[in-house]
Amino acid sequence: MELQTLIYLVVGFTFALYIGIALWSRAGSTTDFYVAGGGIHPIANGMATAADWMSAASFISMAGLIAFMGYGGSVFLMGWTGGFVLLAMLLAPYLRKYGKFTVPEFIGDRYYSRAARAVAVLCLIICSVTYVIGQMKGVGVAFSRFLEVDYGTGLLVGMAIVFCYSVLGGMKGITYTQIAQYCVLILAYTIPAIFISLQLTGNPLPQLGFGSTMTGSDTYLLDRLDQVVTELGFHEYSTDVRLSTLNMFAYTMSLMIGTAGLPHVIIRFFTVPRARDARSSAGWALVFIAILYTTAPAVAGMARLNFMTTIEPAPGQYLAYNARPQWFKNWEKTGLLGFEDKNGDGLIQYSADQSVNEMVKVDNDIMVLANPEIARLPNWVIALVAAGGLAAALSTAAGLLLAISSSISHDLLKGMLMPQISERAELRASRIAMAVAILGAGYLGFDPPDFAAGTVALAFGLAASSIFPALMMGIFSSRINKEGAIAGMLAGIGVTLCYVFQHKGIMFIESTAFLGNLPQNWFLGIEPNAFGVVGAVVNFTVAFAVSRCTAAPPESVQELVESIRIPVGAAAAAEH
Amino acid sequence: MSRLSKEQARQYWRRNLMLMLKLLVVWFVVSFGCGILFVDTLNQIELGGYKLGFWFAQQGSIYVFVVLIFYYARRMAALDKEFGLEDE
Numbered sequence: 322m323e324l325q326t327l328i329y330l331v332v333g334f335t336f337a338l339y340i341g342i343a344l345w346s347r348a349g350s351t352t353d354f355y356v357a358g359g360g361i362h363p364i365a366n367g368m369a370t371a372a373d374w375m376s377a378a379s380f381i382s383m384a385g386l387i388a389f390m391g392y393g394g395s396v397f398l399m400g401w402t403g404g405f406v407l408l409a410m411l412l413a414p415y416l417r418k419y420g421k422f423t424v425p426e427f428i429g430d431r432y433y434s435r436a437a438r439a440v441a442v443l444c445l446i447i448c449s450v451t452y453v454i455g456q457m458k459g460v461g462v463a464f465s466r467f468l469e470v471d472y473g474t475g476l477l478v479g480m481a482i483v484f485c486y487s488v489l490g491g492m493k494g495i496t497y498t499q500i501a502q503y504c505v506l507i508l509a510y511t512i513p514a515i516f517i518s519l520q521l522t523g524n525p526l527p528q529l530g531f532g533s534t535m536t537g538s539d540t541y542l543l544d545r546l547d548q549v550v551t552e553l554g555f556h557e558y559s560t561d562v563r564l565s566t567l568n569m570f571a572y573t574m575s576l577m578i579g580t581a582g583l584p585h586v587i588i589r590f591f592t593v594p595r596a597r598d599a600r601s602s603a604g605w606a607l608v609f610i611a612i613l614y615t616t617a618p619a620v621a622g623m624a625r626l627n628f629m630t631t632i633e634p635a636p637g638q639y640l641a642y643n644a645r646p647q648w649f650k651n652w653e654k655t656g657l658l659g660f661e662d663k664n665g666d667g668l669i670q671y672s673a674d675q676s677v678n679e680m681v682k683v684d685n686d687i688m689v690l691a692n693p694e695i696a697r698l699p700n701w702v703i704a705l706v707a708a709g710g711l712a713a714a715l716s717t718a719a720g721l722l723l724a725i726s727s728s729i730s731h732d733l734l735k736g737m738l739m740p741q742i743s744e745r746a747e748l749r750a751s752r753i754a755m756a757v758a759i760l761g762a763g764y765l766g767f768d769p770p771d772f773a774a775g776t777v778a779l780a781f782g783l784a785a786s787s788i789f790p791a792l793m794m795g796i797f798s799s800r801i802n803k804e805g806a807i808a809g810m811l812a813g814i815g816v817t818l819c820y821v822f823q824h825k826g827i828m829f830i831e832s833t834a835f836l837g838n839l840p841q842n843w844f845l846g847i848e849p850n851a852f853g854v855v856g857a858v859v860n861f862t863v864a865f866a867v868s869r870c871t872a873a874p875p876e877s878v879q880e881l882v883e884s885i886r887i888p889v890g891a892a893a894a895a896e897h
Numbered sequence: 898m899s900r901l902s903k904e905q906a907r908q909y910w911r912r913n914l915m916l917m918l919k920l921l922v923v924w925f926v927v928s929f930g931c932g933i934l935f936v937d938t939l940n941q942i943e944l945g946g947y948k949l950g951f952w953f954a955q956q957g958s959i960y961v962f963v964v965l966i967f968y969y970a971r972r973m974a975a976l977d978k979e980f981g982l983e984d985e
Binding site for chain 2 (some may be wrong): 541
């Protein structure tokens with residue numbers, strides 16, 4: 322069957338599946354929301370959390386970035402998984418014990434202050450909007466390929482669909498839909514990886530294939546990859562450090578504590594039945610995430626190898642532009658892959674040297690989607706990957722938009738500004754907030770500050786510098802008071818935001834960057850994406866210092882801190 | 898309120914912190930240690946086609962993270978039982 326028809330069919334089928342499950346489980350019982358809290362097995366809950374968590378950044382973008390960063394890309398792999406260890410030990414069980422709906426609510430109560438809650442809402446909105454920009458980039462890439470249009474048009478169509486999807490509402494909250502989404506997503510990711518691993522090494526497990534020898538020779542795949550990339554002047558794949566060791570350290574740490582501080586991830590653990598289930602639930606979520614995250618480096622390395630050997634089949638022998646394969650033509654249409662025949666010989670010279678390199682545009686975000694086509698896998702696999710990419714992008718974008726709109730309508734409007742607001746008006750406000758967030762994120766998504774995973778990394782940095790320290794200190798210290806927490810959050814996110822804006826542009830509009838985004842302008846050589854950890858240190862320091870100089874929190878708050886440290890007893894959070 | 902005395906609650910929290918600290922050391926060593934700080938030294942050793950440091954950074958650390966969380970959950974479940982906190 323024609324590839325394009327097949328893609329439409331598979332994507333259409335998966336969408337029908339999600340909607341069908343949503344309608345079916347909704348019709349089954351209206352109390353499903355309650356059951357989802359109490360009756361769902363931790364394994365199922367872990368799967369749903371994994372689907373919620375893995376976004377376009379994980380699915381579409383990450384392996385592509387690793388493919389071009391080599392060893393340096395490890396920051397994403399360690400950062401986005403290691404954070405779950407922190408979450409399981411430092412936050413999830415205690416926040417579950419406390420048992421409120423939203424993160425700002427906890428901060429507001431623990432720091433006995435509406436101002437603290439407002440600051441938390443502000444931080445949450447900043448992180449989530451940045452995160453959505455990254456998702457929008459992924460949505461744009463997926464739709465531009467899916468509909469064979471340029472990136473801008475793909476983004477517009479994607480925005481419209483995300484809006485409908487989010488407004489459908491509740492759907493997102495239904496665990497069964499998310500389990501279906503996880504299955505589509507993980508199949509779409511691992512099946513092509515297994516095929517390619519078999520093709521290249523004869524080993525069906527990509528995790529092992531990546532460390533095996535190439536079929537029909539005794540050269541290891543990684544050695545071959547190192548050799549191919551260095552021949553064209555690129556840095557050796559397996560040792561390519563991202564800028565500096567310090568930068569890699571900071572980048573990984575920012576992503577880890579950002580993971581533990583992202584509100585839409587934390588909220589997942591509010592819905593498990595008991596505090597101790599929060600611990601194992603984080604473990605199961607990580608198991609399902611690890612399936613994708615240990616496959617990703619193999620996908621990255623193999624995609625890079627296939628990509629390079631397609632363009633340069635033998636040393637010094639380049640592919641003729643006229644003989645370029647179909648996938649090359651398809652991606653040229655999106656504007657995300659570009660060739661310019663600099664020396665007019667009709668051959669595609671690919672090189673690390675920018676003056677002779679003729680692959681003038683290779684958007685890293687296309688690699689995962691293009692990978693099965695480059696490896697000439699059967700059409701149904703290519704179609705499945707398209708469906709997986711769309712599922713990942715849409716589900717997370719919708720979840721984030723819900724988090725943004727609920728924090729505006731629930732925390733800000735109902736909780737603080739207009740407590741008398743009617744339910745209908747609250748709902749309307751949340752829809753308007755959602756539309757504004759999509760338009761804003763979509764507008765910035767036309768010229769995103771980085772590749773999808775890079776933009777999302779910025780969001781993690783912002784969460785790391787604001788929400789994580791406030792939550793952690795709220796649990797582990799009964800001495801931190803409201804003045805300390807508020808000053809800490811503002812200082813942390815302020816420092817991070819200033820650093821990001823001065824290098825990436827105010828609100829990520831590049832022309833407004835007053836310090837160019839150049840390594841020599843960076844503080845200790847730390848790139849903006851990795852700066853969250855510095856913001857977090859500032860946050861902790863300021864909070865401690867200010868709390869020392871001001872009055873201790875009231876007795877009731879100190880009791881609250883002591884009670885959340887014990888998993889049972891006191892009021893159980895039954896009503897959600 | 899819980900049935901723990903103030904002293905018991907303090908002890909429970911202390912034991913939790915000690916366990917956490919030990920596991921966070923492992924967490925730090927496999928990722929930041931083996932994967933970043935000592936990657937060059939470990940890369941001298943090969944594990945199949947993988948250089949060991951590279952393997953820790955892109956595979957090994959993730960496996961260890963999974964084990965860490967389940968180990969923590971199990972040890973805490975035992976601790977809860979010891980303090981009579983497991984029933985609800």
